[in-house]
Amino acid sequence: MTDSSIYPTQEKLAKRGRTPAQARLAAILDRLNQGGSVSVTEIAEEFQVSDMTVRRDLAELEAQGLLERVHGGAVSLQHGPLTVIDDVEPLFEARRRLNSDAKSRIAEAALALVAGQQTLAFDLGTTVLAGARALAASDPAPGLRIFTNSLRVAQLTAAASIQTYVPGGLIQPGEMSVTGQGAVEDFSRYYFDTALIGASGLTPDGVFDYSPEEAAMKSVYIQRSSRRILMIDSSKFRRISTVRVADLSQISIMVSDAAPPPELAQALEEANVSILVA
Template identity: 80%
Template sequence: MTDSLTQTKQDTAASPEARRGRTLAQARLAAILDRLNQGGSVSVAEIARDFAVSDMTVRRDLAELEAQGLLERVHGGAVSLQHGPLTVIDDVEPVFEARRRLNSEAKARIAEAAARLVAGDQTLALDLGTTVLAGARALMAAEPVPGRRIFTNSLRVAQLAAAAALQTYVPGGLVHPSEMSVTGQSAIEDFSRYYFDAALIGASGLTPDGVFDYSPEESAMKSVYFQRASRRILMLDSSKFRRISTVRVADLARISVLVTDAAPPPELAQALEAAEVAILIA
């Protein structure tokens, strides 16, 4: 009670400018927590831009929230604080367009970085998902590679690649309209005949136990990419750290490079290091 009374007196005595500054700061802190609840991560640059404040101000905000035990700071931003048992994400995958809008700026940076990693590769496998689709767009915008071949079970990616006049291969199988994906045993058998220089792979979660995704059918195709590619490049924004879903696709040792937008939290970072996974922060 005494603390509240003291704060009330201080607020009353403060100038209008100081009170307005505190109100804006409180709104900013609330917005940061709201974004963490929605997407699992925030970046310093995005908060600074949206609230017209300096990066230093945002870092002070994040430090204050971390001191209250409400988040965990990472390189370039913060992630949700998740202690104790991991919670399974909803079994029903969010619709494609909703996922595409979520963390779109981070996904664009991840896409550009991943495209640079495979710039000289001729035989590429591209998985499903909004981040991989962004990677496909970045690849098509880059310097053409003579003789490049694209293998994908994403009809969205296939459309982009074919429009760029690349040799484009899709497997036979069942088409899922919402994801515009091709899955099924025949699709798995089709692509299991090939080897790829590199694969760009998406997922819904990453923990020390491995890579996770929603759909058993789509996860089976991801497993093919992990098994048949010389380099397995996992494209994952930091909101998916320490999150699990319906299917465990692969263990960490199957990942060659993790391309993400923020440093993984300590426990996950240690597990990735032990599995000899290279980490590229876009």
């Protein structure tokens, strides 16, 4: 092709791209940041190149961690349609039914991790509750002690004759959790071998949860535990929520039912978090 120097409108947008190839890459990124996603065919037609070339472009940008490829194109890591911001917590019962299969798998895996531990802290949430259920169903060691601000967890473990401690304070009806400053102070007196933490969102930016009150208690668990296990099903990947609870680096082990998406896996690795897929 002799007319290789066609510079349509994209030339203005992507001046740094001196070669056609660089112009394409820049335009792809630009479009992603604006619209959230691009399709292979769309780019191919616009730049009069083959689909294969566009795929190679996308592959390169993905390798640089600048986008995520999906079938048919690519989506932005920032406004990818799958990164969801939600600030309304679904009711407990609805959450419990979701992914209950994955949750029990996660529960079993986490349970294996805490075998032999003496003092466990149980956070809120359906996934952690599944862990408590599994623990209660197993034959726990006699000396085991549980600390939790979830009355649901407490009921399960206490009924299984496990020594169970709860903090004092006001009960939040939906979650059946004890929260508030008094509860935080109560548990700030203790140290735990392992904390089992739940969350409503997990991204490279950290661990997220709905309510500030619950987040405060999570912080206690995290700060006062030798080992911090995050139990989170894969639906929470790429979701952020009202409160940022913790850095990735504060988590020792992440247990989930599926491998995290690439950008999260990389961030977890950099934060030195072990990943366990149940």
